[in-house]
Amino acid sequence: MQRILANIVIGSVIGSMAAASSALGAPVVNNIRLGQHPDHTRLVIDFSEAADYQLTPSADGRNLIIDLPGSTSAPNMADVKANGIIERVSRFERADGPGFRLVLDMQDPAAVSADFVLPPQDGLPFRLVIDLVDALPPPAVDPASPEPVVEAAVETAIEPTITDAPVITDALVDPVLEDTDDMPASTGGPVMMAGLDDDDDPFLADPLLDDAPEAIALDGVRQDWSGYIQGEVRLFPQSVPGKEQYDASIAIELTYEAAWNNGLQSITITPFARLDLEDSSRTHADIRELKWAGVFGDFEARVGIDQVFWGVTESLHLVDIINQTDGVEDIDEEDRLGQPLVSLSFSQSWGTVTGYVLPYFRERTFAGRDGRPGGSLHVADELAVFGSTHDTWRTDWALRYSHAIGPFDIGLAHFHGMGRDPVLVPTLVGDEIVLIPSYTPIDQSSFDLQATFGPMLLKAEGITVDSRNNILGDRYYAGVAGFEYTFFNALGHVGDIGLLAEYLWDERGDNATTAFEDDLFVGARFASADLASTEFLAGVIFDMDSSTMAANMEASQRLWDHWRISIDGRFFLNVADDDPLSTFSRGDFIQLRLERFF
Amino acid sequence: MQTFVRLPRRLILLTTALTIVGIATTSTPANASAQSRGLAVATMVDQRDAGFKDSVVRVRMILTNRNGDKSSRNMRLMTLESMNPNKGDKTLVVVDSPADVDGTILLTHAEILAPDDQWIFLPALKRVKRISSVNKSGPFMGSEFAYEDMGSQDVGKFDYLWLRHEPCPDVPQLGCEVVERTPLYEHSAYSRQIIWVDTSQFRILKTDFYDRKNTLLKTLRMTRYGLYVNQFWRAHHMEMSNHQTGKKTAIVTSEYQLTTGLDDGFFNKNNIDRIK
Numbered sequence: 023m024q025r026i027l028a029n030i031v032i033g034s035v036i037g038s039m040a041a042a043s044s045a046l047g048a049p050v051v052n053n054i055r056l057g058q059h060p061d062h063t064r065l066v067i068d069f070s071e072a073a074d075y076q077l078t079p080s081a082d083g084r085n086l087i088i089d090l091p092g093s094t095s096a097p098n099m100a101d102v103k104a105n106g107i108i109e110r111v112s113r114f115e116r117a118d119g120p121g122f123r124l125v126l127d128m129q130d131p132a133a134v135s136a137d138f139v140l141p142p143q144d145g146l147p148f149r150l151v152i153d154l155v156d157a158l159p160p161p162a163v164d165p166a167s168p169e170p171v172v173e174a175a176v177e178t179a180i181e182p183t184i185t186d187a188p189v190i191t192d193a194l195v196d197p198v199l200e201d202t203d204d205m206p207a208s209t210g211g212p213v214m215m216a217g218l219d220d221d222d223d224p225f226l227a228d229p230l231l232d233d234a235p236e237a238i239a240l241d242g243v244r245q246d247w248s249g250y251i252q253g254e255v256r257l258f259p260q261s262v263p264g265k266e267q268y269d270a271s272i273a274i275e276l277t278y279e280a281a282w283n284n285g286l287q288s289i290t291i292t293p294f295a296r297l298d299l300e301d302s303s304r305t306h307a308d309i310r311e312l313k314w315a316g317v318f319g320d321f322e323a324r325v326g327i328d329q330v331f332w333g334v335t336e337s338l339h340l341v342d343i344i345n346q347t348d349g350v351e352d353i354d355e356e357d358r359l360g361q362p363l364v365s366l367s368f369s370q371s372w373g374t375v376t377g378y379v380l381p382y383f384r385e386r387t388f389a390g391r392d393g394r395p396g397g398s399l400h401v402a403d404e405l406a407v408f409g410s411t412h413d414t415w416r417t418d419w420a421l422r423y424s425h426a427i428g429p430f431d432i433g434l435a436h437f438h439g440m441g442r443d444p445v446l447v448p449t450l451v452g453d454e455i456v457l458i459p460s461y462t463p464i465d466q467s468s469f470d471l472q473a474t475f476g477p478m479l480l481k482a483e484g485i486t487v488d489s490r491n492n493i494l495g496d497r498y499y500a501g502v503a504g505f506e507y508t509f510f511n512a513l514g515h516v517g518d519i520g521l522l523a524e525y526l527w528d529e530r531g532d533n534a535t536t537a538f539e540d541d542l543f544v545g546a547r548f549a550s551a552d553l554a555s556t557e558f559l560a561g562v563i564f565d566m567d568s569s570t571m572a573a574n575m576e577a578s579q580r581l582w583d584h585w586r587i588s589i590d591g592r593f594f595l596n597v598a599d600d601d602p603l604s605t606f607s608r609g610d611f612i613q614l615r616l617e618r619f620f
Numbered sequence: 621m622q623t624f625v626r627l628p629r630r631l632i633l634l635t636t637a638l639t640i641v642g643i644a645t646t647s648t649p650a651n652a653s654a655q656s657r658g659l660a661v662a663t664m665v666d667q668r669d670a671g672f673k674d675s676v677v678r679v680r681m682i683l684t685n686r687n688g689d690k691s692s693r694n695m696r697l698m699t700l701e702s703m704n705p706n707k708g709d710k711t712l713v714v715v716d717s718p719a720d721v722d723g724t725i726l727l728t729h730a731e732i733l734a735p736d737d738q739w740i741f742l743p744a745l746k747r748v749k750r751i752s753s754v755n756k757s758g759p760f761m762g763s764e765f766a767y768e769d770m771g772s773q774d775v776g777k778f779d780y781l782w783l784r785h786e787p788c789p790d791v792p793q794l795g796c797e798v799v800e801r802t803p804l805y806e807h808s809a810y811s812r813q814i815i816w817v818d819t820s821q822f823r824i825l826k827t828d829f830y831d832r833k834n835t836l837l838k839t840l841r842m843t844r845y846g847l848y849v850n851q852f853w854r855a856h857h858m859e860m861s862n863h864q865t866g867k868k869t870a871i872v873t874s875e876y877q878l879t880t881g882l883d884d885g886f887f888n889k890n891n892i893d894r895i896k
Contacts, residue, residue: 619719
């Protein structure tokens with residue numbers, strides 16, 4: 023019993039007589055023998071030469087760990103039969119070097135009554151002898167009741183006490199030991215372990231060990247195809263002379279990616295195309311991406327056609343400017359045309375700086391003469407004007423710094439080039455008044471900021487734009503700021519509910535190219551925790567100056583594994599005649615989309 | 621002489637601190653010792669796994685509902701080991717399926733007790749969004765695994781209480797330390813967890829999760845361990861059973877690679893979209 027408390031005994035079979043053989047190399051364990059004696063169970067380990075050992079009994083006496091840190095090889099544990107108080111002997115490899123561990127499982131709580139080492143004698147090798155006796159079980163573990171014993175155990179485990187090697191004297195030679203070979207077979211006798219065979223590598227003796235699957239090569243080329251095909255139906259509740267109240271179309275987007283050099287270099291190609299039943303302008307194709315990207319230490323370079331998003335707010339993408347909006351796709355400004363560019367990023371602990379060269383300007387796409395939504399006036403994008411020059415090949419550039427510091431995500435950027443938002447100028451062409459998009463070269467400086475405080479996200483974006491040749495005047499400012507607050511696991515853990523509110527402002531007021539010059543956005547979203555990832559989103563933008571309202575509703579759900587269905591509604595209420603949204607008056611629509619992903 | 625039970629200086633300091641706290645709160649010596657033994661076990665688990673630097677693994681989740689219907693999610697998980705005891709690991713989850721969210725990437729810079737820093741990359745919009753991470757208790761991709769179950773089980777995230785030593789569940793030939801741990805994160809879904817740690821290699825073999833009402837909620841069993849770099853044990857099979865809903869999620873891992881040389885820049889939110 024007292025040895026249970028002693029916990030760790032470190033010994034060494036090193037004595038003067040061992041010195042001669044210690045130079046032979048790592049000690050080899052040749053045999054493990056168990057024998058039952060009237061008042062104790064004896065375990066004997068035969069070594070080829072002197073060896074270190076360490077005993078660690080468990081506090082409850084149910085296990086004894088014998089560590090043999092320098093020793094190699096071991097007998098086959100499978101043949102070790104329960105004997106005496108020892109129920110099982112298991113063997114485990116050390117992970118960090120040579121040596122192994124034996125774990126003894128006891129039938130009943132046991133204590134080490136003696137452990138000592140015997141030198142070679144009478145043809146017998148070095149032997150480690152451990153005697154185990156029955157121990158009273160430790161007091162039932164009740165954390166509430168004092169049990170200083172456990173604490174002693176932990177203290178010892180933390181700072182193992184290195185004891186001197188036991189002094190080996192003849193007096194310690196147990197006469198019984200020499201008799202172990204003669205123990206009756208009925209007690210199990212000396213357990214002679216067979217040599218190792220391939221099917222029973224002791225390393226695999228760990229009952230939890232699983233074969234490690236082959237790892238994929240890092241330096242190969244990894245290729246991946248993905249994409250979707252989409253069927254879409256649109257319904258327009260309001261009639262407009264000369265236009266249908268329904269539309270149908272089909273769209274496809276494919277992405278091919280190949281990455282090599284452990285993903286540090288890659289190419290991405292994403293073509294997109296839509297075929298529309300009613301609107302010839304909406305039947306269009308675009309290269310969303312066609313780029314090479316390479317990472318070189320702290321630098322990343324990209325060349326080709328790319329998609330770049332900047333910003334944090336939800337109701338308006340104010341600072342986002344690299345890519346032109348694909349306006350014919352939807353009116354939510356979330357579809358963007360591929361932008362030819364060369365970019366170089368430099369990442370450090372203080373943030374990431376990216377420079378962009380944009381050699382080509384892309385015009386916004388607009389619904390055609392038969393397309394909806396669209397106002398009574400046709401947007402004649404083929405007549406678009408570009409400030410002083412009509413050249414779409416340009417050398418626009420942009421620079422952006424972004425970083426995350428604690429709860430803050432900060433972005434600062436400057437853009438020099440053709441502004442992406444056109445002014446739609448009513449013009450008499452022949453006998454028809456059409457809207458001609460007019461683009462202007464600008465310098466736009468911007469910031470975007472998000473502060474994440476638990477479930478509360480605070481977001482703001484601001485721009486200042488210097489429009490040379492601006493028909494609307496010189497520099498102007500615009501901003502959008504608001505919050506998003508999420509109630510997690512709401513409605514009895516059905517999903518998360520987010521509430522959003524943002525204020526949109528533009529210094530130019532009614533002269534703004536955007537409809538959102540003094541507007542309030544409120545919205546809510548629901549993201550279900552279900553397998554189908556069901557989502558709802560609803561938002562309304564109120565114009566504070568007029569009665570104009572734009573409402574938006576979206577719902578979507580995964581079907582089976584590869585499909586997604588979504589239904590969106592866009593509504594315009596009380597649109598003032600002079601509001602830029604008037605191009606969408608009587609343009610309410612509901613669209614149903616079914617997508618197959620692959 | 622090297623020993624198996626070589627404990628780091630950090631643990632000794634922790635234990636000392638814990639003892640002082642124990643005295644200050646007038647807990648009984650037995651309680652304090654059960655606490656320090658529980659902490660010692662957790663520290664051994666942590667120490668045993670320290671030094672893997674980074675890992676990349678393919679993860680397949682198989683979700684089973686009450687009726688036995690199955691669906692699966694595939695992803696790759698990349699981890700950068702934290703060298704700072706006051707910070708958690710950095711992880712990237714790259715979703716490969718379901719197909720409609722293919723390419724979605726979740727980047728987490730884990731903290732110990734504060735909410736993590738978390739960003740999501742939405743491939744359809746090419747947009748990186750900082751998201752709220754207070755919801756560690758929410759389901760990960762609709763599975764029975766909560767975010768907090770998936771994250772690194774850092775020592776500092778819990779208080780510990782050693783309960784007993786017994787044969788390990790499912791593998792009675794191993795001895796297990798049974799330790800109760802109490803999440804210190806205020807938004808945790810759990811009042812406590814019971815872990816079974818085998819004393820031969822200090823792997824967590826089983827975890828019982830108790831909800832805030834102290835009712836058994838889930839059981840996680842980790843089996844089929846692989847040994848990597850001759851040192852680090854990784855479970856190839858994890859099964860989480862929800863006792864209250866009857867739902868199950870199995871995670872099967874494959875293609876483990878450790879110490880591949882991933883660096884901090886790889887786990888930078890500005891570089892998420894470069895991951896293929």
